[in-house]
Amino acid sequence: xxxxxxxxxxxxxxxxxxxxxxxxxxxxxxxxxxxxxxxxxxxxxxxxxxxxxxxxxxxxxxxxxxxxxxxxxxxxxxxxxxxxxxxxxxxxxxxxxxxxxxxxxxxxxxxxxxxxxxxxxxxxxxxxxxxxxxxxxxxxxxxxxxxxxxxxxxxxxxxxxxxxxxxxxxxxxxxxxxxxxxxxxxxxxxxxxxxxxxxxxxxxxxxxxxxxxxxxxxxxxxxxxxxxxxxxxxxxxxxxxxxxxxxxxxxxxxxxxxxxxxxxx
Amino acid sequence: xxxxxxxxxxxxxxxxxxxxxxxxxxxxxxxxxxxxxxxxxxxxxxxxxxxxxxxxxxxxxxxxxxxxxxxxxxxxxxxxxxxxxxxxxxxxxxxxxxxxxxxxxxxxxxxxxxxxxxxxxxxxxxxxxxxxxxxxxxxxxxxx
Numbered sequence: 224x225x226x227x228x229x230x231x232x233x234x235x236x237x238x239x240x241x242x243x244x245x246x247x248x249x250x251x252x253x254x255x256x257x258x259x260x261x262x263x264x265x266x267x268x269x270x271x272x273x274x275x276x277x278x279x280x281x282x283x284x285x286x287x288x289x290x291x292x293x294x295x296x297x298x299x300x301x302x303x304x305x306x307x308x309x310x311x312x313x314x315x316x317x318x319x320x321x322x323x324x325x326x327x328x329x330x331x332x333x334x335x336x337x338x339x340x341x342x343x344x345x346x347x348x349x350x351x352x353x354x355x356x357x358x359x360x361x362x363x364x365x366x367x368x369x370x371x372x373x374x375x376x377x378x379x380x381x382x383x384x385x386x387x388x389x390x391x392x393x394x395x396x397x398x399x400x401x402x403x404x405x406x407x408x409x410x411x412x413x414x415x416x417x418x419x420x421x422x423x424x425x426x427x428x429x430x431x432x433x434x435x436x437x438x439x440x441x442x443x444x445x446x447x448x449x450x451x452x453x454x455x456x457x458x459x460x461x462x463x464x465x466x467x468x469x470x471x472x473x474x475x476x477x478x479x480x481x482x483x484x485x486x487x488x
Numbered sequence: 489x490x491x492x493x494x495x496x497x498x499x500x501x502x503x504x505x506x507x508x509x510x511x512x513x514x515x516x517x518x519x520x521x522x523x524x525x526x527x528x529x530x531x532x533x534x535x536x537x538x539x540x541x542x543x544x545x546x547x548x549x550x551x552x553x554x555x556x557x558x559x560x561x562x563x564x565x566x567x568x569x570x571x572x573x574x575x576x577x578x579x580x581x582x583x584x585x586x587x588x589x590x591x592x593x594x595x596x597x598x599x600x601x602x603x604x605x606x607x608x609x610x611x612x613x614x615x616x617x618x619x620x621x622x623x624x625x626x627x628x629x630x631x632x
Contacts, residue, residue, distance in 0.1 A: 240555065241555075244554065244555035248551060248554075271527045271528075271531045272527075272531075274523060274526070274527035274530075274543070275524060275527040275531075277523070278521075278523040278527060279524060282517070282520050282524070285516065285517070
């Protein structure tokens with residue numbers, strides 16, 4: 224069974240809308256709704272803190288993912304054209320790296336905690352499941368657009384793009400984006416389960432750990448290897464290994480909080 | 489803070505509606521800043537209604553700026569890939585046309601091979617091949 228994807232756009236009331244944007248919109252909406260519902264199920268979390276965290280996270284993610292993209296594509300940018308608004312606008316539009324976004328978001332949350340005197344740990348543990356949920360919808364958008372495409376593949380479920388701006392057209396490819404979307408939805412369910420358990424867990428660490436493993440494995444099925452490569456593995460795979468190591472290290476360290484929280488009121 | 493949130497929200501809506509093709513990224517940033525300020529405004533308690541209005545406007549502006557703007561978030565697509573894609577497709581079509589012409593010519597030659605000496609046939613086929621190679625070179629250079 225082969226899927227033919229004609230266009231990354233869909234015509235809605237005479238306007239051409241990119242599938243990718245629609246998927247992100249739907250995914251973000253569903254993820255936010257799920258996160259808000261989860262917050263309401265628990266006491267003690269201020270919705271405004273959630274909004275702050277999300278705002279700062281988005282800001283950090285944008286800056287971080289753009290920075291990493293810049294670092295990875297340093298020699299391909301035409302610096303002399305940077306002052307041209309259309310070139311700069313085009314540059315800002317395409318090209319982000321997820322791991323840069325993740326790192327940027329974490330740094331921004333750290334800054335937000337300091338700046339606004341917040342404690343975000345409990346909130347993060349509660350809502351981090353929503354991130355791979357939204358991400359999964361984004362991957363469906365990737366599948367519809369032809370970005371982050373897979374290796375050449377003619378078997379069941381292969382996808383052929385006709386007018387993709389990023390994938391090789393008229394060639395059957397592996398739908399790695401769909402596989403990643405399914406993995407992310409499963410990951411989200413697992414994280415939600417962990418966050419609801421009675422013991423307190425560092426759900427964020429589990430997220431980064433499990434995502435890194437998923438990403439490392441799926442990277443082998445990716446066909447857009449023009450992106451950063453370093454030796455045998457792609458940049459993303461190296462970063463995945465780094466994050467996996469860091470998380471394992473953090474999770475397996477003996478807990479310093481052997482003394483129960485003080486009950487003095 | 490709440491007033492600032494509302495102003496930023498309105499600006500982000502304006503950018504989203506009218507300028508999202510060039511300034512969409514700015515609309516996203518302005519929208520996010522509006523959301524942050526609105527949340528802070530709501531927490532502080534003063535002017536909570538306006539802060540909430542600022543929040544709603546900022547979210548709408550963020551969505552409007554983003555949906556028409558973001559091409560592909562999770563890809564580190566090469567900076568040149570979008571512009572040269574058009575050239576690649578054109579050169580691919582050109583190569584294919586050359587290929588097909590060369591094939592047609594070769595098979596026509598094969599059919600009339602008994603009327604020409606085999607050396608002539610080969611020379612012509614070589615000539616066609618050299619045209620194809622030259623076209624490929626031209627296209628490769630044009631794509632750079």
